[in-house]
Amino acid sequence: AQSVTQLGSHVSVSEGALVLLRCNYSSSVPPYLFWYVQYPNQGLQLLLKYTSAATLVKGINGFEAEFKKSETSFHLTKPSAHMSDAAEYFCAVSRSGGYNKLIFGAGTRLAVHP
Amino acid sequence: SQTIHQWPATLVQPVGSPLSLECTVEGTSNPNLYWYRQAAGRGLQLLFYSVGIGQISSEVPQNLSASRPQDRQFILSSKKLLLSDSGFYLCAWSFLGGSQLAAGRDTQYFGPGTRLTVL
Numbered sequence: 001a002q003s004v005t006q007l008g009s010h011v012s013v014s015e016g017a018l019v020l021l022r023c024n025y026s027s028s029v030p031p032y033l034f035w036y037v038q039y040p041n042q043g044l045q046l047l048l049k050y051t052s053a054a055t056l057v058k059g060i061n062g063f064e065a066e067f068k069k070s071e072t073s074f075h076l077t078k079p080s081a082h083m084s085d086a087a088e089y090f091c092a093v094s095r096s097g098g099y100n101k102l103i104f105g106a107g108t109r110l111a112v113h114p
Numbered sequence: 115s116q117t118i119h120q121w122p123a124t125l126v127q128p129v130g131s132p133l134s135l136e137c138t139v140e141g142t143s144n145p146n147l148y149w150y151r152q153a154a155g156r157g158l159q160l161l162f163y164s165v166g167i168g169q170i171s172s173e174v175p176q177n178l179s180a181s182r183p184q185d186r187q188f189i190l191s192s193k194k195l196l197l198s199d200s201g202f203y204l205c206a207w208s209f210l211g212g213s214q215l216a217a218g219r220d221t222q223y224f225g226p227g228t229r230l231t232v233l
Contacts, residue, residue, distance in 0.1 A: 043204055043224040102222055106157040
């Protein structure tokens with residue numbers, strides 16, 4: 001069975017600081033991995049995805065994530081946080097493309113302080 | 115381009131009342147469709163998914179049901195709401211398949227959500 005663990009339900013950083021949101025997955029087959037962002041009272045917006053191509057994936061809004069098979073990790077990073085990055089972030093895993101079931105982590109709420 | 119709509123945006127309903135939430139997708143055909151629920155302080159839980167008209171699979175047995183009367187319409191219903199049905203309901207879609215769409219087959223795209231409060 002597949003699962004996702006997001007370490008840290010709340011992360012707080014200063015504006016301009018590095019953002020690091022952690023995600024570890026469990027999958028018996030090569031996974032597809034996703035990061036979504038959710039702003040208050042809105043739906044989920046895709047930040048980036050890993051689908052077995054390049055292990056370093058660049059997404060929108062300056063975010064990127066690196067797939068590390070040996071560590072079963074897919075951590076999300078951004079070199080310099082902006083106030084507008086404050087939101088909840090979800091990591092998700094699925095088995096494959098096409099008809100797919102996404103398994104979500106519990107989410108990490110990112111706060112950015114001036 | 116594809117867009118996904120959900121309505122209503124917010125809903126306050128008394129316990130025991132019926133429910134109908136609607137989701138429609140524009141700009142694509144034969145999508146996979148999904149209903150998720152996000153309860154306060156919790157992650158997203160897949161409730162139902164559909165790979166075609168009239169084809170519904172349930173992930174979590176409960177007093178909710180789903181229907182897909184048209185290719186791009188997905189409805190979430192209940193005959194009698196419970197307090198525990200409160201939450202944020204999200205509809206999503208993904209490409210059903212076809213080799214020419216392989217590049218996009220893996221991704222689910224979400225609607226704006228419906229905030230349901232059961233009192």
